Amino acid sequence: MLKRFKKAATILLAAMVLMVGLRGTTVKAAGDTVVIHVKNNAGWDSMNVYNWGDAGETAGVWPGTAMKEEGDGWYTHTLPAEADLNLVFSTANGTPQSNNVDGVSKSIGECWIVVGGEGEENDLGVKGAQAVLYEKPEEGWPVAAAGEAAEAVKDETPATGDVSSIMPVAMAGLGALGVMVATFRKKKDN
Numbered sequence: 514m515l516k517r518f519k520k521a522a523t524i525l526l527a528a529m530v531l532m533v534g535l536r537g538t539t540v541k542a543a544g545d546t547v548v549i550h551v552k553n554n555a556g557w558d559s560m561n562v563y564n565w566g567d568a569g570e571t572a573g574v575w576p577g578t579a580m581k582e583e584g585d586g587w588y589t590h591t592l593p594a595e596a597d598l599n600l601v602f603s604t605a606n607g608t609p610q611s612n613n614v615d616g617v618s619k620s621i622g623e624c625w626i627v628v629g630g631e632g633e634e635n636d637l638g639v640k641g642a643q644a645v646l647y648e649k650p651e652e653g654w655p656v657a658a659a660g661e662a663a664e665a666v667k668d669e670t671p672a673t674g675d676v677s678s679i680m681p682v683a684m685a686g687l688g689a690l691g692v693m694v695a696t697f698r699k700k701k702d703n
Contacts, residue, residue, distance in 0.1 A: 547621055548657040550650075551580060551588045551602055554629025555642040559605040560588040568595035576607030583655045594619035602628050602644055611644035623657055625650050 563577030580588035598617040603610035612632035632643030
């Protein structure tokens with residue numbers, strides 16, 4: 514009986530370790546991400562993307578996440594489509610920045626934004642560079658490779674309000690261990 518208990522406890526512990534090890538790795542299906550392409554017509558030396566909304570700050574806290582260069586002044590970043598997007602673009606230190614690009618539908622899948630020229634004030638009252646959203650690319654603009662949005666995305670950027678996923682796993686493990694101990698004691702008493 515003790516051997517079975519030890520075996521069950523070992524299996525449970527191994528499962529908990531595996532679940533904790535996989536924490537933060539998610540596979541996104543094509544409809545679960547939005548690929549953003551940004552043209553830097555403002556002449557900035559870098560390009561960051563910041564997003565906020567019901568799902569929190571999904572591109573990290575201000576000034577957001579550095580975007581990957583695509584060439585010819587284009588930058589790209591893939592965001593989880595947890596909620597509609599509210600975007601601001603800036604340099605790595607957060608200034609200068611663009612006006613807001615609010616309410617981008619999470620179902621868009623891919624979009625293009627051109628930053629440059631004099632824009633309006635954003636929600637913080639900062640007069641930034643104009644950011645114009647395009648839902649379809651013009652000729653010569655970059656397009657995500659087929660299946661790129663469906664690739665595995667490892668995103669460890671904590672969003673506002675994120676908590677560690679180890680607590681639910683630990684609680685489930687302790688609960689299962691308690692059930693096993695109670696079962697073992699009941700069988701031992703009989």
